[in-house]
Amino acid sequence: MAPNLDSYFSQVDNLSDHFIERLRQAVAIPSVSSEAARRPDVVRMGHFLADELTKLGASVELRELGPQPGTDLTLPPVVLARYGSDESKRTILVYGHYDVQPAEKSDGWETEPFELTVKEDGRMLGRGSTDDKGPVLGWLNAIEAHKVAGIDFPVNLLMCFEGMEEYGSEGLEDLINLEGKKYFADADAVCISDNYWLGTERPCLTYGLRGCNYYSVEVSGPGADLHSGVFGGTAQEPMTDLVRILGSLVDTDGKIQIAGISDQVAPITAEEDGLYDGIAFTMETLHESLGSKTTIFEDKKSTLMARWRYPSLSVHGIEGAFSAPGAKTVIPAKVIGKFSIRTVPNMEVDQTNAVVYKHVEEAFKKLGSKNTMKVYAQHTGKWWVASPNHWNFSAAAKATERVWGVKPDFTREGGSIPVTITFEEATGKNVLLLPMGSSTDGAHSINEKLDKRNYIEGIKLLGAYLHYVAEEAIV
Amino acid sequence: MAPNLDSYFSQVDNLSDHFIERLRQAVAIPSVSSEAARRPDVVRMGHFLADELTKLGASVELRELGPQPGTDLTLPPVVLARYGSDESKRTILVYGHYDVQPAEKSDGWETEPFELTVKEDGRMLGRGSTDDKGPVLGWLNAIEAHKVAGIDFPVNLLMCFEGMEEYGSEGLEDLINLEGKKYFADADAVCISDNYWLGTERPCLTYGLRGCNYYSVEVSGPGADLHSGVFGGTAQEPMTDLVRILGSLVDTDGKIQIAGISDQVAPITAEEDGLYDGIAFTMETLHESLGSKTTIFEDKKSTLMARWRYPSLSVHGIEGAFSAPGAKTVIPAKVIGKFSIRTVPNMEVDQTNAVVYKHVEEAFKKLGSKNTMKVYAQHTGKWWVASPNHWNFSAAAKATERVWGVKPDFTREGGSIPVTITFEEATGKNVLLLPMGSSTDGAHSINEKLDKRNYIEGIKLLGAYLHYVAEEAIV
Ligand SMILES: [Zn+2]
Ligand SMILES: [Zn+2]
Ligand SMILES: [Zn+2]
Ligand SMILES: [Zn+2]
Numbered sequence: 030m031a032p033n034l035d036s037y038f039s040q041v042d043n044l045s046d047h048f049i050e051r052l053r054q055a056v057a058i059p060s061v062s063s064e065a066a067r068r069p070d071v072v073r074m075g076h077f078l079a080d081e082l083t084k085l086g087a088s089v090e091l092r093e094l095g096p097q098p099g100t101d102l103t104l105p106p107v108v109l110a111r112y113g114s115d116e117s118k119r120t121i122l123v124y125g126h127y128d129v130q131p132a133e134k135s136d137g138w139e140t141e142p143f144e145l146t147v148k149e150d151g152r153m154l155g156r157g158s159t160d161d162k163g164p165v166l167g168w169l170n171a172i173e174a175h176k177v178a179g180i181d182f183p184v185n186l187l188m189c190f191e192g193m194e195e196y197g198s199e200g201l202e203d204l205i206n207l208e209g210k211k212y213f214a215d216a217d218a219v220c221i222s223d224n225y226w227l228g229t230e231r232p233c234l235t236y237g238l239r240g241c242n243y244y245s246v247e248v249s250g251p252g253a254d255l256h257s258g259v260f261g262g263t264a265q266e267p268m269t270d271l272v273r274i275l276g277s278l279v280d281t282d283g284k285i286q287i288a289g290i291s292d293q294v295a296p297i298t299a300e301e302d303g304l305y306d307g308i309a310f311t312m313e314t315l316h317e318s319l320g321s322k323t324t325i326f327e328d329k330k331s332t333l334m335a336r337w338r339y340p341s342l343s344v345h346g347i348e349g350a351f352s353a354p355g356a357k358t359v360i361p362a363k364v365i366g367k368f369s370i371r372t373v374p375n376m377e378v379d380q381t382n383a384v385v386y387k388h389v390e391e392a393f394k395k396l397g398s399k400n401t402m403k404v405y406a407q408h409t410g411k412w413w414v415a416s417p418n419h420w421n422f423s424a425a426a427k428a429t430e431r432v433w434g435v436k437p438d439f440t441r442e443g444g445s446i447p448v449t450i451t452f453e454e455a456t457g458k459n460v461l462l463l464p465m466g467s468s469t470d471g472a473h474s475i476n477e478k479l480d481k482r483n484y485i486e487g488i489k490l491l492g493a494y495l496h497y498v499a500e501e502a503i504v
Numbered sequence: 505m506a507p508n509l510d511s512y513f514s515q516v517d518n519l520s521d522h523f524i525e526r527l528r529q530a531v532a533i534p535s536v537s538s539e540a541a542r543r544p545d546v547v548r549m550g551h552f553l554a555d556e557l558t559k560l561g562a563s564v565e566l567r568e569l570g571p572q573p574g575t576d577l578t579l580p581p582v583v584l585a586r587y588g589s590d591e592s593k594r595t596i597l598v599y600g601h602y603d604v605q606p607a608e609k610s611d612g613w614e615t616e617p618f619e620l621t622v623k624e625d626g627r628m629l630g631r632g633s634t635d636d637k638g639p640v641l642g643w644l645n646a647i648e649a650h651k652v653a654g655i656d657f658p659v660n661l662l663m664c665f666e667g668m669e670e671y672g673s674e675g676l677e678d679l680i681n682l683e684g685k686k687y688f689a690d691a692d693a694v695c696i697s698d699n700y701w702l703g704t705e706r707p708c709l710t711y712g713l714r715g716c717n718y719y720s721v722e723v724s725g726p727g728a729d730l731h732s733g734v735f736g737g738t739a740q741e742p743m744t745d746l747v748r749i750l751g752s753l754v755d756t757d758g759k760i761q762i763a764g765i766s767d768q769v770a771p772i773t774a775e776e777d778g779l780y781d782g783i784a785f786t787m788e789t790l791h792e793s794l795g796s797k798t799t800i801f802e803d804k805k806s807t808l809m810a811r812w813r814y815p816s817l818s819v820h821g822i823e824g825a826f827s828a829p830g831a832k833t834v835i836p837a838k839v840i841g842k843f844s845i846r847t848v849p850n851m852e853v854d855q856t857n858a859v860v861y862k863h864v865e866e867a868f869k870k871l872g873s874k875n876t877m878k879v880y881a882q883h884t885g886k887w888w889v890a891s892p893n894h895w896n897f898s899a900a901a902k903a904t905e906r907v908w909g910v911k912p913d914f915t916r917e918g919g920s921i922p923v924t925i926t927f928e929e930a931t932g933k934n935v936l937l938l939p940m941g942s943s944t945d946g947a948h949s950i951n952e953k954l955d956k957r958n959y960i961e962g963i964k965l966l967g968a969y970l971h972y973v974a975e976e977a978i979v
Binding site: 063137196197225239241243250251252253254255256257258259260261262263264265266268269270272273275276277279280281282283315318319320321322323324325326332335336339340341342343344345346347348350351352353354355356357358359360361362367369371396397398399400407408442443444445471472473474475476 | 612725729733734735738739740741743758790796798801818819821830835836837842873874882917920943947
């Protein structure tokens with residue numbers, strides 16, 4: 030049993046105001062990777078992290094990734110850092126991202142999105158609080174609490190923090206592949222804290238993720254936008270074609286209408302079938318995260334299966350059409366519908382793309398339109414399933430029980446973290462997803478928050494995990 | 505035959521650079537009525553017009569319309585002006601609008617949209633050049649050319665220029681109804697220059713317009729936008745429902761799928777049937793205005809009928825969904841589809857609304873969705889058909905033949921100018937639509953332009969029209 034945890038835990042409690050202050054500083058930097066105008070802020074956030082790590086005694090490199098393809102922007106640097114290089118210790122590689130989703134007060138936030146606001150009930154509101162600045166700072170805070178308490182750090186820590194996660198992780202895959210056997214060479218396992226508990230009470234360890242293929246359907250006709258009074262009734266309208274194509278993809282109950290998708294899904298085994306009932310997840314929690322009762326299924330098992338082991342298709346929006354409030358009588362000349370499919374074992378990217386393209390092309394052909402249609406994948410990413418019996422998971426399970434007093438659920442997730450597979454393939458090591466936040470945090474939504482409890486106990490968890498890692502038998 | 509026209513015409517030619525300079529000043533004011541941040545520019549444009557009119561000797565009122573409902577904005581003033589009050593002369597009431605559609609260089613403009621750019625080929629590019637700053641300034645220029653040439657102005661001119669036309673003419677209807685028998689009491693006829701020739705060579709006079717009912721379909725479910733990885737497959741998605749509803753409205757060939765619409769359309773008479781062949785309109789001109797050959801019909805007659813005497817339905821866009829470039833894996837919580845129907849005799853607004861609501865409600869019901877759907881009309885406007893045998897039209901026809909050397913086509917239009925009916929009903933007088941620009945001007949599109957020839961000859965036309973009005977026998 031790791032001996033130093035009690036004094037580590039009380040040091041984390043002592044430093045909690047300081048750790049919240051560090052999160053406040055990070056949230057105040059609007060590091061929105063998808064907005065060109067915010068790029069200097071993303072870079073500033075990378076430098077903030079590098080400076081904090083240097084002060085804590087880590088050796089830090091700001092790794093430049095060059096220009097962002099298709100733009101005149103420079104990619105933000107990847108922060109690579111090492112804390113400790115004792116060959117007698119295990120080495121853990123951790124990953125996180127310091128960029129965030131866009132946010133504007135006018136989107137409906139109850140507070141300024143880039144000012145961390147700690148509410149009476151413990152919610153710490155702010156863009157990036159839970160995704161992913163809180164978890165990233167968790168590692169820094171764990172180092173600091175060890176230093177202040179004078180406890181030997183139990184492992185060597187390698188860190189890789191990127192600034193483009195919310196916009197496709199441009200350039201990261203090449204870097205990881207390059208450094209897999211170099212900078213990351215002595216990593217014994219990988220830990221990523223960038224997902225969420227299934228509910229709000231029971232912690233979990235995650236060993237599977239769905240993939241994501243993101244598609245564009247472009248329909249164009251006229252040379253420029255037209256006035257619907259003048260041209261309505263005389264021109265074939267790209268929007269008319271596009272909404273009919275988008276309407277053919279999926280039904281209200283989430284059933285994908287594309288032939289050849291369901292054939293690619295792995296059949297369910299008896300073992301898997303028995304696995305869902307024990308998971309701490311209730312429809313009530315789902316209703317709370319949704320903010321509504323508009324679920325497809327009424328029961329937990331169907332819902333978990335739909336999220337973890339079946340593909341889903343979402344229509345995200347349309348580029349080029351009228352999207353503002355009010356009324357504009359425009360016939361858009363070129364519209365681009367965006368949808369994505371969450372993929373699961375045993376779907377293969379190429380095979381999925383093929384049936385998607387075929388479906389969309391046939392749906393368009395059926396319309397008999399003179400307009401021009403193009404369908405293509407903007408990006409694709411494979412699903413991932415790891416072995417939850419590895420020591421990396423055992424250590425995390427023990428740490429969870431020590432900090433939270435309960436055994437964690439072993440879960441899969443509906444979302445995609447493409448970097449997970451990249452790390453697995455580049456290092457050849459086990460990858461663990463160890464979430465800090467809970468299901469109601471609202472990453473990517475308005476009023477994103479991290480509960481103070483999850484932040485502080487989460488810092489304890491990350492440190493405890495490293496102590497248990499140090500004690501696990503090498504199998 | 506109006507005697508003073510030759511010297512008037514040569515004075516217009518002499519002043520043409522000055523008139524283009526005036527248009528340049530007007531285009532430089534980005535009076536976009538739909539954008540809150542541009543409201544001060546809209547107001548500035550109203551004051552610019554008022555100042556110019558005052559300098560020309562008109563008596564001018566800036567009529568305030570109060571707050572804009574649902575916003576904290578103030579409506580821009582209506583410019584009411586009178587030039588001349590000789591009881592022995594006829595009085596013509598003219599209308600135009602000084603606000604414009606939104607425009608950004610980044611939309612694809614070849615020039616800065618708010619800098620008038622005169623090209624070698626005579627195209628004068630700039631937002632508002634043809635819609636409707638060129639025509640509005642046409643009346644001011646006609647006054648100035650008479651003054652400079654020392655020619656007695658042939659009529660009393662009443663002017664009504666508004667600043668909210670592109671955003672629903674908020675507040676104007678009440679003002680016109682209020683002033684119908686007051687400020688506008690001595691108007692003998694009304695002339696509006698805010699539409700376009702059918703092609704690029706033959707001028708026209710317009711005696712009919714389609715109406716426009718603009719609808720919103722709002723589908724909402726979750727309390728906030730969701731991450732499609734986490735919730736895809738478990739929540740019923742408003743976008744899924746919305747695209748299916750929008751896809752049910754109209755087909756690629758413009759055939760409206762809403763039961764009960766076509767029953768409301770007036771049957772074609774033998775007289776009307778013979779009317780289309782003589783109109784100066786070719787499919788080639790249509791292809792040029794479209795910038796493509798993606799027409800619904802291959803022949804002129806079907807095309808003109810579809811534009812003038814049949815309803816059409818256009819899907820304009822979706823508010824609340826992802827509309828930017830790139831890829832965002834959002835499940836939008838609330839989306840509002842926008843579409844409009846261009847209406848024709850004998851469709852009645854209430855009856856049309858009723859069948860639209862019924863269709864949308866049934867289409868939504870068929871989906872079996874737990875989401876919430878609302879359908880409503882954002883605004884409605886009736887079609888208009890006037891008598892082209894009135895002296896107002898005869899005068900305009902003679903003026904057209906004098907300036908352009910050809911008899912004008914008598915046309916109807918596909919677009920809506922709701923104020924036309926309002927003026928007709930409030931004054932009880934004949935309303936004439938007398939266009940200045942041509943079919944390729946691209947009002948509401950990128951690269952909006954007015955040809956220098958249409959501007960200068962158009963100024964001659966407006967003046968000549970007033971001279972012929974003065975000579976027409978009262979019937
Ligand atoms: Zn994240
Ligand atoms: Zn994220
Ligand atoms: Zn106009
Ligand atoms: Zn307009």
